[in-house]
Amino acid sequence: MEQNYKIENITKNSTNLEVDWSDGKKSKFNYLWLRDNCPTAHDKDSRHRMFNILKVSKDINPKKFSLNNDGKLQIEWSEGDHVSYYDQKWLRDNCYTIKNNLEYKSPYKLWDNSLQDHLKSVEIDHDEIVNSDEGLIKWLELLHHTGIAIVKNAPTDENSGFKVLNRISHTRETFFKTPFEVINIPKPNNSAYTAHALRNHMDLPWFENPPGYQFLHCLINSAEGGNSSAIDAFKVASYLRENEKEIFDTLVEIPFKFKDTDYTQEAHRHFHAPSITLTKDGDFNDVRFSVATMDVLDCSPEVMEKAYKAHHRFGNLLHDPKYQINFRLEPGDIFSFNNRRVLHGRTEFNPNSGHRHLQGYYMDRDEIIGRLKYLKSY
Incomplete structure (x- = not known):
């Protein structure tokens, strides 16, 4: 794409070079930032920064600066006997002045129970993912933007989920092993391994960093009951932020406590975290919710009533039919x-009426987003 802007004027003050662009935009480039990001600062192979900004003084500044014959910003620094050359496009693409003035746009497409009538929109065929990057990108975009996808027509052999998952990246191992077997077993160490109904929840909320994505591969589902539900907790959180601000703020500010009660484990795991966390842009980062594994709360007595009321409200909305979709997984x-x-x-299922067997896998969120960015950039 042709560059339709160029640097028209540069002025120097005590901390920044101020740049006027031909399209009317203005940039400020801090001296330490510029020196830290000199094109020679990185190793050409590993691309890791080799220059150590800690070795220059905080008063470093351009002794001389100009646009050279190649149109690059040339800076002779006040210390270190060093000259830097910055491409104008690189400066514009990385301009934090302009970026911080842009309106933030969330990547998330929030949904409620209206998705029930459009489940085909989140379905994708197994072979489309395995045989083409276009199919893989479609799956990754559903996972990243909508948060949910149902892969159809996958093989039903045990451990066969690895083939399609490895199109993304490696899976994340936990003490449940990979894959973990979602079946009804005697003396279960997790309620998922029973025939009981499971309330809407996230897995492993008592991890400091719970798995970013989960994949439940249906091998057999001939039992009565055992239908699945899903709910976009970001959509519920968005409703609270817009309509019940006190509840929302409580869920963002007060940490709740989650605990691993697995009797087979010799490690004790617990973690405090708010029910809702936000990104630097105020977007949703994650929701941490599970009635089954919430530990005895130990927040301050002054906020305990407020904490429980917010938890009660949030939890009931997270099971409200107007937000929830329901479906049955097929082999x-x-x-x-x-x-x-x-x-x-x-929902609860009757183990005497048939067999229900899912295999589960986890993957970190970085792998989904990183693979998607890579595929869309080459």
Whole structure:
């Protein structure tokens, strides 16, 4: 794409070079920032920064600066006997002045129970993902933007989920092993391994960093009951932010406590975290919610009443039919979702009426987003 702007004027003050662009935009470039990001600062192979900004003084500044014959910003520094050359396009692409003046646009497409009538929109065929990057990108975009996708027509052999998951990246191992077997077993160490109904929840909220995505691969589902539910917790949180600000602020500010009560484990795991966390842009980062694994709360007595009222309100909205979708997994389906956004549950099933066997996998959120960015950039 042709560059339709150029630097027209540069002025120097005590801390920044101020740049006027031909399209009317203005930039400020801090001296330490410029020196830290000199094109020679990185190793050409590893691309890691080798220059140590800690070795210059905080008073470093351009002794001389100009646009050279190649149109690059040339800076002779006041110390270190060094000259830097900055491409104008690089400066514009990385201009934090302009970026911080842009309106933030969330990547998330929030949804409620109206998705029930459009489930086909979040379905994708297994072979489309395996055989083409276009199919893989479609799956990754559903996972990143909508938070949910159902892969159809996958093989139903045990451990066969690895083939399609490895199109993204490596899975995340936990003490449940990979894959973990979602079946009804005697003396279960997790309620998922029973025939009981499961309230909408996230997995492993008592981890400091719960798995970003979960994949439930249906191998057999011939039992009566055991239908799945899902809810976009970001959509519920958005409603609270817009309509019940005190509840929302409480869920953002007060840490709740979650605990691993697995009797098979010799490690004790627990973690305090707010029910809702936000990014630097005020967007949703994650929702941490699970009635089953919430520990005895130990917040200040002055806020305990407020904490429980907010938890009560949030939890009931997270099971409200106007936000929740319901569906039945068929053999060959892989229910894939953002574990830190989309809560999942199931109805009770009758183990005497048939067999229900899912295999579960986890993957970190970085792998989904990183793979998507890579595929869309080459």
